[in-house]
Amino acid sequence: MDEGAIVLDYNSPAGTSLDETDRMLRRAETLIQRVPEVASYSRRTGTQMGFFITEPNRGDYLIRLKTSRDRTTEEVIADLRQRIETTEPALVIDFGQVIGDMLGDLMSTVQPIEIKVFGPDATQRYALANQVAAVVEKTAGTADVFNGIVRVGPSVDVRPDPRRLAQFGLTATAFQTQLQTQLGGTVAGNVLSGEQLLNIRLRYPGAAQATLAQMRAEPVFLPNGQRRRLDELATVAVSTSSAELERENLQAMTPVTARLDGRDLGSAVREIQQKIARQVPLPPGYFVQYGGSFAEQQQSFQELLTILGTACLLVFAVGLFLFRDLKAAGLILLVAILGPAGGSLALYLTGTPLNVGSYTGLIMVVGIIGENAIFTFQQFNDFRAEGGPVAAAIGYAIAARLRPKLMTALAAIAALLPLALGIGAGAQLHQPLAIAVIGGLLLALPLLLVVLPSLLRLAYGGGEQSAPAT
Structure with missing residues (x-):
């Protein structure tokens, strides 16, 4: 959007x-x-x-x-x-x-493409992450590729000497408390400022600007009241930049991320999966998982597939409940499930990827066509109940339902056309749904006016005098 x-x-x-x-x-x-x-x-x-x-x-x-x-x-x-x-x-x-x-x-990540590299050794894992990032970078339609290795700046490393602490009767907890107060400060209370409660932090003066030599000379108080320099009790040194460690389910992980640039998510991730399987050999104990928007999309597709199946079952159940005829319910279901083919064809012709919005549109088409098929069969059934032949009943059902079908389809298409063309702010968000529904409605007309009557003639034309489903 x-x-x-x-x-x-x-x-x-x-x-x-x-x-x-x-x-x-x-x-x-x-x-x-x-x-x-x-x-x-x-x-x-x-x-x-x-x-x-x-x-x-x-x-x-x-x-x-x-x-x-x-x-x-x-x-x-x-x-x-x-x-x-x-x-x-x-x-x-x-x-x-x-x-x-x-x-x-x-959410867990902003980027649509996320490849999680798991493994115990950080050096080996970072090397694999760099290889994966190189593969993603060479894949067409990707941008802003990041290898997931977040480096932090140099830091001061204070390592206490347990023997020296024990010699002066100072516990590790007391030593850490004093060091925290000196460098980072300790929250001693709070004060109300407007509607916010602000912490009062006490720390040594000049702690933020202290040099390494001044830090080493900072006093540490012993239990007997004496003082010792910090470097007499601990080793103080500057460590080089190190990488942040990220875990998922207690396993060390490095996420390689990327964004899309003029390409759909599904085809891009499939190509990346194929390239990684061929070009990045994984040692024992190391494996790759795909997350980001792709994982969420796959989960959504599984849920929508369940909803689509439920919608088809409901259409069949409604037809069976109304007409108490398995043949009638089966014909209504068959016509309804053919409807999404029109939406799929429209998505293909317009180059629109299958996503949650377009999938929702295909489910809507099933309900719309199922409803019209039920009404058409009801007209067909009513005419037969009056003793009319099957051919005449089919003609009556088509004539009686022609105007409502055309009005419904044309009104819905006219309403969805601005969204399908991407006109207006935010139209791109619902464009796939609109294209899927319009394609389904265009196919619904021949399905309801040609295919369903033909199926009715095949199913009920053999016995002109047979009783209608009630």
């Missing part, structure tokens, strides 16, 4: 200072301003749209587009991606739209 706004998430290299990140982003903003479709933008650094606190090298842009423009949102995204990746290759960027980004914050 073209929302008229873009969310641009960005990450600068791990450990990049706030000033350096700001310098790179100002150059990116110059590129954003050169795009004629951009109306305005806002930037967050160290936080994101959902007000999630992040590291100083991460954040996002909210870019508003002009209402009247020549290019779609996807075309503007492709242009911005090419400009920024060419000028600022150090920035890792990820594009999306507002609703998708906000829904992604509530």
